[in-house]
Amino acid sequence: ETGVTQSPTHLIKTRGQQVTLRCSSQSGHNTVSWYQQALGQGPQFIFQYYREEENGRGNFPPRFSGLQFPNYSSELNVNALELDDSALYLCASSPEAGNYGYTFGSGTRLTVV
Amino acid sequence: TQLLEQSPQFLSIQEGENLTVYCNSSSVFSSLQWYRQEPGEGPVLLVTVVTGGEVKKLKRLTFQFGDARKDSSLHITAAQPGDTGLYLCAGAWSNSGYALNFGKGTSLLVTP
Numbered sequence: 356e357t358g359v360t361q362s363p364t365h366l367i368k369t370r371g372q373q374v375t376l377r378c379s380s381q382s383g384h385n386t387v388s389w390y391q392q393a394l395g396q397g398p399q400f401i402f403q404y405y406r407e408e409e410n411g412r413g414n415f416p417p418r419f420s421g422l423q424f425p426n427y428s429s430e431l432n433v434n435a436l437e438l439d440d441s442a443l444y445l446c447a448s449s450p451e452a453g454n455y456g457y458t459f460g461s462g463t464r465l466t467v468v
Numbered sequence: 469t470q471l472l473e474q475s476p477q478f479l480s481i482q483e484g485e486n487l488t489v490y491c492n493s494s495s496v497f498s499s500l501q502w503y504r505q506e507p508g509e510g511p512v513l514l515v516t517v518v519t520g521g522e523v524k525k526l527k528r529l530t531f532q533f534g535d536a537r538k539d540s541s542l543h544i545t546a547a548q549p550g551d552t553g554l555y556l557c558a559g560a561w562s563n564s565g566y567a568l569n570f571g572k573g574t575s576l577l578v579t580p
Contacts, residue, residue: 359510386565386566388565388567388568390568390570395572396572396573397472397474397556397558397570397571397572397573398511398556398568398570399570400564400567400568400569400570402567403564403565403567405565410565411564411565411566411567412564413567445510445511447510447568449566452565452566453566454498454499454516454518454560454566455516455566456501456513456516457501457513457568458513459503459510459511459512460510461508461509461510462509462510
């Protein structure tokens with residue numbers, strides 16, 4: 356079975372631009388969550404989708420938005436990029452929204468200049 | 469905001485030594501999960517503990533969930549250089565869809 360795949364792997368954007376990051380969940384997984392990991396920190400929860408509905412959100416502003424598609428793949432959109440948005444963005448999937456553990460992708464490294 | 473406190477933040481030991489990493493919170497979690505992350509990669513799940521007082525073993529790694537489900541520990545016996553990495557604990561809450569709240573991590577270096 357394939358794991359979680361994220362694209363692109365690296366991205367450089369200018370402050371004020373918009374970016375879309377993509378994630379394909381592991382086969383059979385209907386729950387996808389997104390995390391932001393700054394250098395030297397643990398991942399911070401952005402939001403989670405369960406069967407195409409958002410079912411949890413962390414302390415991130417509305418310019419962070421997302422989507423989950425019928426095949427359970429997902430997108431993370433960030434508008435009006437700021438320098439502090441530079442980070443590793445991780446996508447993770449789980450078989451269900453429960454205590455099952457998550458499979459993480461390798462992440463997208465976003466640099467905002 | 470990190471609701472989970474991990475200690476120590478950094479640990480450098482020699483091959484063959486034992487070590488314990490702690491994860492503490494004032495919150496009660498539905499489950500506590502431990503992950504290991506290597507540079508440039510996403511975290512990899514090691515174990516999920518659900519029941520208070522639960523102990524799970526994974527080869528030389530022993531994980532324990534506190535009785536009150538607010539804290540956990542990871543003990544590594546006879547550490548090896550291959551154990552080097554960032555160890556992350558993460559708590560899941562049912563009221564946030566079981567998404568994970570991570571600690572800052574413990575960076576472990578095991579030298580031969």
